[in-house]
Amino acid sequence: MNLFERFSKVEREAARAVRAEHKKKEREARDERQERLDKAAGVASVEVVCHADTWDFVRTKAPRFEGRPFSFFSGTGDRLDPEPDADGLVHITLSGPNLVKLLDWMWSASQSTDPVERALAKRIYNGAAAVVDTVDPSVQPGLALPPIVIDDRVPPPA
Incomplete structure (x- = not known):
C-alpha cells in the first residue's frame, strides 16, 4: 500500500482545502503588501520619528551598492546622521x-x-x-501624512 492509498478520499480533500486556503491567504497578503507599496510610492514626504538606535537598525538593513549605503542612507549631514532631540529621538x-x-x-x-x-x-x-494605510490616492488635495512614530510609551496615570 502506498502513502496515497493510506489516506481516505475525505482526508485528501480536506488536505487540498487546507492547502488552497493557505495559498489564498498568501495571495491576499502579497496583494495587500503590494497595495501598501503602491500607496507609499505616491507619498510626497513623511517624517519618521524614532530613537537613534532604531534608525541605526534601519540603516543596517539598507542594501549596499559598491560598498556604499544605498539611496537615502548616502550623503552627509542631517539625512545620514540626524541629531537626536531632547528625548533621544531623531526626525527623518x-x-x-x-x-x-x-x-x-x-x-x-x-x-x-x-x-x-x-x-x-x-x-x-x-x-x-499604519500611516501608509491611511493614504487615499483619490483625495486631491489631501492632508499631509502624520509622522511615523516608533516610540511606544505607557499611558499617563488616570
Whole structure:
C-alpha cells in the first residue's frame, strides 16, 4: 500500500482545502503588501520619528551598492546622521520612493530567524504601514501624512 492509498478520499480533500486556503491567504497578503507599496510610492514626504538606535537598525538593513549605503542612507549631514532631540529621538524626512524602500526592507528583515531582528523590523514595518494605510490616492488635495512614530510609551496615570 502506498502513502496515497493510506489516506481516505475525505482526508485528501480536506488536505487540498487546507492547502488552497493557505495559498489564498498568501495571495491576499502579497496583494495587500503590494497595495501598501503602491500607496507609499505616491507619498510626497513623511517624517519618521524614532530613537537613534532604531534608525541605526534601519540603516543596517539598507542594501549596499559598491560598498556604499544605498539611496537615502548616502550623503552627509542631517539625512545620514540626524541629531537626536531632547528625548533621544531623531526626525527623518523620507520621500515616497524611500518610504517604499523602508517598507520593503523592513518586511524582508521581519522574515528573519533572529528574534531580535524580526521584532525590530516588524515594529518599524507595522508603524509605517499604519500611516501608509491611511493614504487615499483619490483625495486631491489631501492632508499631509502624520509622522511615523516608533516610540511606544505607557499611558499617563488616570
